[in-house]
Amino acid sequence: MPVEQVDMGGYTLIENASLANRNTLRVAARATLLAEIRDASKLPELLDFPAVRNGRLLVLGEGSNVLFTGDFDGTVLAMETRGVQVESDGDSARIAVAAGERWDDFVRWTLGHGYAGLENLILIPGTVGAAPIQNIGAYGCEVAEFIESVEAWDIRECRVVTLDHATCAFAYRDSLFKHEPGRYIVTAVRFVLPRSRPLRTDYAGINEQLARMGVDKPAPFHVAEAVVHLRTSKLPDPAVIGNAGSFFKNPIIDAALADALKREHPGLAVWPQPDGRCKVSAAWMIEAAGFKGIREGDAGISNRHALVLVNHGKATGPQLWALAEQVMHGVRDKFGVMLESEPVVIGAR
Numbered sequence: 001m002p003v004e005q006v007d008m009g010g011y012t013l014i015e016n017a018s019l020a021n022r023n024t025l026r027v028a029a030r031a032t033l034l035a036e037i038r039d040a041s042k043l044p045e046l047l048d049f050p051a052v053r054n055g056r057l058l059v060l061g062e063g064s065n066v067l068f069t070g071d072f073d074g075t076v077l078a079m080e081t082r083g084v085q086v087e088s089d090g091d092s093a094r095i096a097v098a099a100g101e102r103w104d105d106f107v108r109w110t111l112g113h114g115y116a117g118l119e120n121l122i123l124i125p126g127t128v129g130a131a132p133i134q135n136i137g138a139y140g141c142e143v144a145e146f147i148e149s150v151e152a153w154d155i156r157e158c159r160v161v162t163l164d165h166a167t168c169a170f171a172y173r174d175s176l177f178k179h180e181p182g183r184y185i186v187t188a189v190r191f192v193l194p195r196s197r198p199l200r201t202d203y204a205g206i207n208e209q210l211a212r213m214g215v216d217k218p219a220p221f222h223v224a225e226a227v228v229h230l231r232t233s234k235l236p237d238p239a240v241i242g243n244a245g246s247f248f249k250n251p252i253i254d255a256a257l258a259d260a261l262k263r264e265h266p267g268l269a270v271w272p273q274p275d276g277r278c279k280v281s282a283a284w285m286i287e288a289a290g291f292k293g294i295r296e297g298d299a300g301i302s303n304r305h306a307l308v309l310v311n312h313g314k315a316t317g318p319q320l321w322a323l324a325e326q327v328m329h330g331v332r333d334k335f336g337v338m339l340e341s342e343p344v345v346i347g348a349r
């Protein structure tokens with residue numbers, strides 16, 4: 001089918017667009033209309049087209065946290081805006097970053113300019129605009145700690161809004177944006193980053209890696225280097241095999257249930273939470289239930305990391321989702337805990 005493409009100045013519209021190269025699970029899917037946005041000020045104009053206004057909308061960054069289980073019958077807004085602006089500088093800096101900037105590029109930029117804080121979050125795929133959506137986190141740090149505010153187009157109110165840190169309601173892999181899906185289009189994120197701060201190295205092998213690197217007085221870029229090493233040795237690379245990182249969230253359960261599970265399964269990792277509940281290791285339960293490394297056709301669970309759903313080649317979205325559900329049900333039957341998917345599952349209506 002011929003694909004119509006029109007440059008509107010500030011954004012490009014593509015009809016019946018393929019999304020296969022726009023999701024890291026490399027699932028084939030199409031959008032009725034794709035809008036590649038390079039200028040956020042054009043959003044009101046774009047959103048006013050009747051076909052866009054009256055249909056479904058999906059904002060897409062790099063597609064590293066989505067699973068398409070069908071075509072998208074609506075408009076996909078691909079955020080491709082760019083720009084990093086230092087608004088004030090001193091012991092710490094306020095930095096506003098356009099939603100379409102690549103997260104990892106921004107982290108490296110901060111390290112190159114002598115700012116601390118984001119070193120543990122290096123190498124996470126995706127865009128800056130998506131970072132607050134699930135409050136990205138890794139190696140003991142979460143991005144929320146460094147976000148002062150989020151600028152967004154509020155579809156309900158038809159205006160630009162600035163949402164301060166408290167309003168964003170950040171929590172573990174969670175935020176306001178997940179609770180009001182489809183309401184906000186994040187256009188920029190404002191960070192506050194110090195010139196120096198205590199480093200977080202006591203998590204998941206960072207200290208040991210620093211020792212192997214021969215570093216005894218680490219700077220932020222040393223920690224970043226250690227994290228890059230750890231991540232590349234553990235996580236499959238989406239450029240080599242389709243995946244969306246951790247597909248299953250670590251469930252947060254009542255302390256009583258966590259105690260009972262720990263008594264029955266002493267190997268289960270349990271992390272007490274500030275609210276009295278406990279986070280338990282999804283990876284451990286998936287492996288103990290026998291799912292690590294399994295494969296159904298081209299859909300699989302990585303043999304390197306039990307949380308990672310992988311596409312060995314031509315798996316479809318429904319095939320990947322069927323395998324994910326098989327894992328969730330298997331873990332529920334064995335441990336009485338229902339896992340949830342971390343990526344957003346997007347299907348036909």
Ligand SMILES: Cc1cc2nc3c(=O)[nH]c(=O)nc-3n(C[C@H](O)[C@H](O)[C@H](O)COP(=O)(O)OP(=O)(O)OC[C@H]3O[C@@H](n4cnc5c(N)ncnc54)[C@H](O)[C@@H]3O)c2cc1C
Pocket residue numbers: 024058059060061062063064065066079099124125126127128129130131133134135136137138184185186187235236237238243244245246344
């Ligand atoms: C190999 C690998 C490793 C990963 N490791 C980690 C990790 O360590 N920690 C972690 O937290 N995540 C991790 N992820 C998940 C992913 O990288 C992050 O969730 C990332 O923030 C997603 O960015 P994206 O631009 O690809 O968003 P997308 O996948 O395109 O979108 C994700 C969700 O955010 C919404 N969204 C995206 N941009 C906007 C916007 N501008 N405005 C409003 N809504 C928007 C989408 O509608 C969708 O609901 C990993 C993924 C992969 C593939």
